[in-house]
Amino acid sequence: MYDLFLKNLAMHVSLSPAEAEQLVKHLGLVTIRSRAKLLNAGEVCRKVYFVNKGCLRVYHTDSEGIDHIISFSPENWWATDVASFSSQKVSKFSIDAVEETEVFYLDYNILERLYIQVPKLERFFRILTQNGYSILQRRMISHKSKSALQRYRMFKKQYPKLEQRISQKHIASFLGITPVFLSRLRQLT
């Protein structure tokens, strides 16, 4: 049951069985159906999520009511609103499910306590955030230096499986273009 989760942690830290036990027993589990929300912009983000099955999206709804997807989190990825979670202030982002999704979660207060009990977790989340940061940097650069068509092709290459599972509307929002324009790009392939 916790296989994927523990393997994910093992990528960056090696926990003793006791530590793993300690961690796992504080883990929440929830399954939500497609489109169900885990976080609404305006709320405080109290949890960090690990996707065991399915796919989440983290997005911002701008003043015009247009969504901008900041990231997808398929199986084996983490999702949270880092800004809101780490400061426990209201969130500018929302999180929902792109398809039926099963997530583990850790509560803010529990995690803060765990940081003390299991200091390796501090390390784990430092590394996790660093990785997320550098992925975001790459996306930022690609957004600035590549055309929409190039970005779409990179997306398909990088996430071949995801493309099947996610609506074009969402892919367009992730790429930072309109669904209409994405539809035209697809003709060219």
Add this chain to the structure above:
Amino acid sequence: MYDLFLKNLAMHVSLSPAEAEQLVKHLGLVTIRSRAKLLNAGEVCRKVYFVNKGCLRVYHTDSEGIDHIISFSPENWWATDVASFSSQKVSKFSIDAVEETEVFYLDYNILERLYIQVPKLERFFRILTQNGYSILQRRMISHKSKSALQRYRMFKKQYPKLEQRISQKHIASFLGITPVFLSRLRQLT
């Protein structure tokens, strides 16, 4: 001398005098003149920098030879290529000085040792990276949802002092537009 540096750390962790001493004695110090480089794309980024005076820029040079500035680091900010530093693999980014700049730095190996000796540093850099991550997210969103003019106005509002110190060419690169177009935007104001 270490005032600004220690105050910066104190924002997120409180070190004992012994811990502060331990940290500070491993700190390097270097002053570089405008345009001098601290990191060249293609090298491994072995240091994390703290800007005590002046201003650094972290940027990527794309296949066309065009620079894309990912961040400025004026006094009291940190700079590194997170991806390269944390993995100790070759860097896709370069770092140089926008004006005469004085930086403290920590070496990768030293920092890894310090993480063990002073675990609070693990926490500090976790929080630092989380903050950086959420700043980058905001920039990503603003890049997708705002026009160049709006982004320029936001930049001026957010970094009023920086605008004076940095060339338009660099501001344009940061905003993700051409210097030519920035020049036109400035007429409108």
Add this chain to the structure above:
DNA sequence: CGTCTATTTGAATGTACTCAAAAGCGGTGG
């Protein structure tokens, strides 16, 4: 089946870019 949302297609528009040339500015050497 009917309704609602997602995708496609067409036409007109706008934002930002390229290329080119001129003007401004700063540093360096005579």
Add this chain to the structure above:
DNA sequence: CCACCGCTTTTGAGTACATTCAAATAGACG
């Protein structure tokens, strides 16, 4: 101290990538 060189900024004209609006078509779900 001035003249010159190189780099930055401005300005003009033409262009391209991506958008908006509108309408038609296709798909998904109750």
